[in-house]
Amino acid sequence: MSPLLLSLLFGFLLGVLIAVLAWRAFALSNNGAAAAALTGGLIFGLGGLGWAVLLLAFFISSSGLSRVFASRKAGVYEKFSKGSRRDWGQVLANGGLGALLAVAHAVFPSQSWPWLAFAGAMAAVNADTWATELGVLSSKPPRRITTGKVVERGTSGGITVLGTLAALAGALWIGGLAALFSAKGNAGSFLLNVPLAGLLGSLFDSFLGATVQVIYRCPVCEKETERHPLHLCGAETTRIRGWRWLNNDWVNFGCSLVGAILSVILIG
Secondary structure, X not given: OOHHHHHHHHHHHHHHHHHHHHHHOOOEOHHHHHHHXXXXXXXXXXXXXXXXXXXXXXXXXXXXXXOOOHHHHHHHOOOOOOOOOEOHHHHHHHHHHHHHHHHHHHHOOOOOHHHHHHHHXXXXXXXXXXXHHHHOOOOOOOXXXXXXXXXXXXXXXXXXXXHHHHXXXXXXXXXXXXXXXXXXXXXXXXXXXXXXHHHHHHHHHHHHHHHOOOEEEEOOOOEEEOOOOEOOOOOEOEEEEOOOOOOHHHHHHHHHHHHHHHHHHHHO
16 A cells, blocks of 8 residues: 555544544534545645644644633524524534645645645634634624624624634634744744734734625524524524625635635745
8 A cells, every 4th residue: 555545544434433422522514524524634644743643733722712711602503694503504614625725735745835824723723713612602792803893792703802802812823833844044933923924814804894795683582593494493584695606615715715825825
């Protein structure tokens, strides 16, 4: 068996193992576990140790934060499109680009841009997740990123100082780990530019949420929500703004894409 096939086999075995453990811990739905096994297998098998570390750092920290102060965050879950148990759409939104970059790394092993892009993508989705999970705990209400107007907690496009600091911390966490696996003499650039790319990617996510992301309204609860076709109360939601196709999963993918592009530009 060739080294590439052996590496892929090991990668998929590891991906399946982690997906099953996450599924049993109620961090992934059935189809979310299948998507995680696929994306994880490609990243573990084709990327290497550094790629695996960044992916696991994102997944473990994001899954853990979704459970922190769960009772205090219960009131905003009605606004989110999905619960804390991630489905295939959420998995691909956060890890799909990383899997494609792992394939690019295998096709172009001498090129550095797939690794730079992967680090930026992981920093962006980690920053966005930390901002979402911790920002809702802010004692001060969020403000819409485009206008500064006060909005309800959990509203798409709303940001707080706590959430922004959490985003920076999440990006720094990935950037620091990426620096450990960077080329000799390039660690400083990774430590500075990967977090910057990640933070800007997460802010782009908020910008899309405030402008063109599709948002619905529950006629019974009289509240805005990302949930469709049914709200948590069981009522059918109606679209009030945004592009119909641009749901939260696509917004998250855009966040990772911006982080990847900026990382390549800033470091490459």
